Amino acid sequence: MSECRAPTLESGLTRLDEMLREYDCDSDNLVAILQRTQELFGYLPEEALTHIAAATGCPASAVFGVSTFYSQFRTTPVGKYLILLCKGTACYVSGVNPIESALQNYLGVPDGGTTEDGLFTLENVACIGCCCLAPAMMINGRTYGHLTPNYAVSVLKELRAREETP
């Protein structure tokens, strides 16, 4: 399998320190800090949250509170490929449910789950902004539209095969 894109915790914390220099010790900055931290790690590790509290002087309770308040923040690691399956209205009426079942069966994980090999995380989301392609999903920023159950699973099989190619 090829290398994961997330940094190690140690190197991530070093980069986090560099990023924190741009921010005052102001709790109003917390959402922006957490967004950038999540971009860095793919989620919000507990160690990073503790680190942010110490570096900014914000109470740890405030940092942890913001991290759990907003649904945009994840506190558990995600797979190398983050599958955002759209469950918005257009995708719903275009038949996303059988696609969801097919993806869950193939991956063996429910909504929000990550495969044991750390390759895929499946997440249901609201509209991803390409309703004319409904039903649609986005994987690491790339959109796949006009999905059928077979097509959706074939995309994942192709990604997995690519990972297994030396």
Ligand code: FES
């Ligand atoms: S509802 Fe699925 S892309 Fe808009």
